[in-house]
Amino acid sequence: MAELIYNAWSGWKGYTDNGKLPVLLLAVLLFLWLGRKQKEHRALLVYTSVMAACCILPVTGAGLMLYQTRFYNYEWIWSLVPATAVTAFGLAVFWAEYRAGNAGQWRKVLTAALLMVAVLLSCGSLGRQVWDRESQKEERERAYRVVGQLSGIYAGEKPCLWAPREIMEYAREKDAGILLPYGRNIWDGFLDAYAYDIYSEDTILLEQWMANVCLKGEADMEVSLPGNGGTGVGQEEPRAVGTEEGNPAKDIVTLEECVEKALEQGVNCIMVAGEASGETLARMEKVLGTGAKELEGYYLFVVP
Amino acid sequence: MKKEWVGDLLIIGEIVIIGMAGAAHLAAVSLEWNFGRFNLVFGGLVFFGLAASAGALLYARLRLGKTFFRGKDRISVRERRFEGWAEGGLWAIFSLIVLSQIIFICMGDSNYRRGDMTVETVGSFLTTDTLYQVNPMTGLPYTGGIPNRLKILCLPSLYASLSNMTEMSCAVVVWKVVPMITLVSSYTAFALLSVSLFPDTGKGACREKRAGFMAAVSLLMWVGAYQPGMDGFQLLCCGWTGITIRNLVLLPWLASLCIRRKWLIAMLCIPAEACIVWTLYGCGACLPFLLCMGILQGCNRRTGPAAHPWG
Numbered sequence: 158m159a160e161l162i163y164n165a166w167s168g169w170k171g172y173t174d175n176g177k178l179p180v181l182l183l184a185v186l187l188f189l190w191l192g193r194k195q196k197e198h199r200a201l202l203v204y205t206s207v208m209a210a211c212c213i214l215p216v217t218g219a220g221l222m223l224y225q226t227r228f229y230n231y232e233w234i235w236s237l238v239p240a241t242a243v244t245a246f247g248l249a250v251f252w253a254e255y256r257a258g259n260a261g262q263w264r265k266v267l268t269a270a271l272l273m274v275a276v277l278l279s280c281g282s283l284g285r286q287v288w289d290r291e292s293q294k295e296e297r298e299r300a301y302r303v304v305g306q307l308s309g310i311y312a313g314e315k316p317c318l319w320a321p322r323e324i325m326e327y328a329r330e331k332d333a334g335i336l337l338p339y340g341r342n343i344w345d346g347f348l349d350a351y352a353y354d355i356y357s358e359d360t361i362l363l364e365q366w367m368a369n370v371c372l373k374g375e376a377d378m379e380v381s382l383p384g385n386g387g388t389g390v391g392q393e394e395p396r397a398v399g400t401e402e403g404n405p406a407k408d409i410v411t412l413e414e415c416v417e418k419a420l421e422q423g424v425n426c427i428m429v430a431g432e433a434s435g436e437t438l439a440r441m442e443k444v445l446g447t448g449a450k451e452l453e454g455y456y457l458f459v460v461p
Numbered sequence: 462m463k464k465e466w467v468g469d470l471l472i473i474g475e476i477v478i479i480g481m482a483g484a485a486h487l488a489a490v491s492l493e494w495n496f497g498r499f500n501l502v503f504g505g506l507v508f509f510g511l512a513a514s515a516g517a518l519l520y521a522r523l524r525l526g527k528t529f530f531r532g533k534d535r536i537s538v539r540e541r542r543f544e545g546w547a548e549g550g551l552w553a554i555f556s557l558i559v560l561s562q563i564i565f566i567c568m569g570d571s572n573y574r575r576g577d578m579t580v581e582t583v584g585s586f587l588t589t590d591t592l593y594q595v596n597p598m599t600g601l602p603y604t605g606g607i608p609n610r611l612k613i614l615c616l617p618s619l620y621a622s623l624s625n626m627t628e629m630s631c632a633v634v635v636w637k638v639v640p641m642i643t644l645v646s647s648y649t650a651f652a653l654l655s656v657s658l659f660p661d662t663g664k665g666a667c668r669e670k671r672a673g674f675m676a677a678v679s680l681l682m683w684v685g686a687y688q689p690g691m692d693g694f695q696l697l698c699c700g701w702t703g704i705t706i707r708n709l710v711l712l713p714w715l716a717s718l719c720i721r722r723k724w725l726i727a728m729l730c731i732p733a734e735a736c737i738v739w740t741l742y743g744c745g746a747c748l749p750f751l752l753c754m755g756i757l758q759g760c761n762r763r764t765g766p767a768a769h770p771w772g
Contacts, residue, residue: 172690175687175688176684176685176687176688176691178681178684178685178691197658198658198720199757199761200719200720200754200757200758200760200761201716201719201720201754201757203757204750204753204754204757208753225740226740228739230690232688232689232690232691233690233704235690236704236707236708236712236746237746237749237750239712239713239716239750240692241651241678241681241682241685241692241693241713242651242654242678242713242716244677244681245651245674245675245677245678245681246658246674248673248674248677249655249658249659249670249671249673249674249677250670252670252673252677253666253669253670253673256547256669257666274680277677277680277681277684278684280684281683281684281685281686281687282687282688285687288573288575290570290571293570294570297570315600329581329584329585329597329598329599329600330580330581330584330632331632332584333581333584333585333587333588333597333600333631334588334600335600336599336600336601337598337599337600337601338599339598339599340581340596340597340598340599341578341598342578342598345575345576347575347576348576348577348578348598351578351607351608351611352596352598352603352605352606352607353603353605353606353607353608354596354603354604354605354606355604355605
């Protein structure tokens, strides 16, 4: 429970980090309750005020998080608060009453309108992006081009693709006929909630190896051995390379082992990043018995 | 027919379609139908639903004559004119903002897909001609299966059916067509709410307030497009998700119905939410909202309408 309360409190802080619309809602509620005599739609105002308070206070926030279940994050408890409707209601009432009180004074009214718009805009993120749209767009377009060409190469049959993350991310979005040994739920944990399936250690190893090639270009990868605080992936007999005191023991996973595991899982199409070293490509060609083709900056191996 | 009913009918129609998709989807999952059979049943239900609606409208037209469509609230020429420059200006601002939002959605590169796999799920349904037989993430058969509660969420089947009928790609349907429908439905729901919040009492400039409300809502959508969980972000970057439809179509409409005290119709939102949002063992947002508003409106009524003329 203490953890849930902490999550609720840090959730509120995170919720108001990038923008201040919840704060604007509170200001509007103050105006509607205290700034004028008439209280229209008291039921809606009472409901919104109580719910907003419940979302902000850590204990009640934790209760609401329990109610919505752990599947959802803190921000979703705000679904219970009609924030946009009540904020817009307050702004419309303020505007209409201000205009009625300053009839004929168009300069004053215009200034007030501009000020209101400025306050509203300052409650947003002021142009800061929460996630990088542009790089997502570029990545997607590149992946779509690659997948489009793959679909042409494998016309009439289903490729089972093992490729770098930025291709795997969009592969099934572009062509649902493509099979993958692992999907993007391996790096997007939220997606794990949609199925009871879990990946085997071998599959996780494949993902790590491919990420390692993209990062370092090397054919062999070090993984921490079980019992040393590592991920414990790799079933082969360990060949320790760093067993000095204080250093966790490491296991070397080779390209050949990974390719073998991939082929066991039905992979018939392997792509490696352009950053792969010449040695990596040569060993890959040797183990697969096929040459590499260049495709949009990647090396493609069509398994015969 | 009252003017508000046109908006109400649009949202009721959408809820009925969601209900039909939910029923067909539930039958398909329970009886292990393939997607083609689901599509046929769902298409049939929609066809009969449309035929029944057309028949009902025709009957009403024949029975009640022209007054059914015109009604007492027929918009007069005087009403069509704006009350003043402010109302016209606010509607112009609203229109421009909505237009910019439609363009933003049409551009299609703003979809936020973290934690969402709708396109892959729809693609899997269409490619394998089955419902939830393969893991959308990999295309391989499930090894551990999926939660039963998830199986009855019908939006992926509905989108797959839409994609199949229109022959548009699932990405276009999910990321462009559906968000635009959600956007229009959302503003319809907010417009109905504005009519409920600012009824025509004869005093005050209700139409200018309504225009101000709608302009503020549309601006708030842009301003709020900065992080997941905000209404603006949901509408502009995740318009296809069940949570967006619940938060931006069902809840504003529900608020409008609660203010108008149309409790029976309001209850439609509860099953609609159950068909589109994974509420797990919680009861979602519509049920607590309706209960709280019902109790508060009941208390409000006891204190007397004179004290709260719009309450």
